[in-house]
Amino acid sequence: MSADRSGPKRGSKPLAMAGGPPPPRPAPTPAEVRESLIPGVKYVIPVASGKGGVGKSTVSANIALALAADGARVGIMDGDVYGPSIPLILGVKDKPTPGPNGLLPVERYGIKVISMSFFLPPGEALIWRGPMLSKTIDQFLGGVEWGELDYLIVDLPPGTGDIQLSLCQKIPLTGAVIVSTPQDAALRVAERAVFMFQKLKCPILGIVENMSHFLCPSCGNREEIFGSGGCRKTGERLGIAFLGEIPLDTQIRIDSDRGRPTVIDAPESPQALAFRQIAENLVARIESQAKETARSGETRITF
């Protein structure tokens, strides 16, 4: 994994092309595909929920920042091309600029950011069918000069559709993080996301319970609006590690809306500490998963 930038990249090209007999060459291993698409990226972590509106993007952004605060090199790819919200949460005003080997992501609070919202004027909607989504994923991976990163966090859109499938097909992912709120309505959909990743052989690193409870600022009463502990229980049932819980908190919402996420704005606040604890648990899971993957090895194609 060198930072060698010489030579043409074949990353932005579609991986599979139909047509006449291709010239014989050894098939790339999944690791080589990743190497060609995102050469300097060590771990790729999709964040998914199944259901929308559970706070995936807020959790993704704060985890990314918490990882960066601990000294890691972090990028965040906003995979929600229809409803991109990472730039808003991170308060990004700049646009990516063209570099010699692809688009240079915007840097904000020490992390690199790519989002569809950079290419979409405000007040316009993106109305696309599947194949375009797949191309966008190609571009976000191979057409962006991510450089050397320890973690690339991918904030996925809700659902189990084109974007999720494309991502799982293009590169071997380190493992997914599932975000859910603790009520059944969300957990049942989150479970489907879990099954999707299992089907695509992407390990699940753990589950995060968002909007876990509400601490009343005036009386201190703890209200479990969506019922607490549901994610932990679901995690136990499915054999998925529980990474931690984030309270439903007005300040987290305010911080996100004004582009200064809680981990940046009040790093020692209980809310920020909750995110940092989750990031810490996540790193431990990533490391054990990476060992597991290294032990079992990736499928070698020798045909």
Add this chain to the structure above:
Amino acid sequence: MVDSPGNRISPVPVEVGRANLHDVRVRWDDRHESLFPARDLRLLCPCAVCVSEDTGERILVPTQVPVGVQPLRIEAVGRYAIQVFWSDGHSSGIYSFDYLMENCPCPLCRRPVSPGNS
């Protein structure tokens, strides 16, 4: 918390390679081995051109597949499947590892590989 159903997934190939000049051998991480004769694997193609998306019925007509059809190249698809580039120009099939396992033609698995009897 590591060896859990969340992470312990069904068998994955250690290697997808040649059994001989044209046939495909899959060596699984549970030490099982599957040997797919080239043409049988072509006839098993799960893509939407070969299998009806509505009924699951096989549309591919075996007599239209050349007798000597063979894989020219095999590529990995993420962590879960392979894509085979065939000598008859076909390449749209994504064979998931689970699908290959389900269709293992070995006597132990006792799954006839003939796709005609679906």
